Amino acid sequence: MTIVLIKTRSLGLLCISQIAVLSLWFSASAVAPTLARKFSLTGEVIAGVYPVGMKIATS
Incomplete structure (x- = not known):
């Protein structure tokens, strides 16, 4: 694999x-x-529960 292909795939996955x-x-x-x-x-x-729930959901 070329470095360009690896960077393209990485950027796509990030998006x-x-x-x-x-x-x-x-x-x-x-x-x-x-x-x-x-x-x-x-x-x-x-406001207190919402960030905790998001942290749990995305981990």
């Missing part, structure tokens, strides 16, 4: 993984208000 992570982030952002209403969560609770 695909970035799209996958962003779709996960946006879907979580979309359901957060509904979960807040359903479970009577305050903004402070969502």
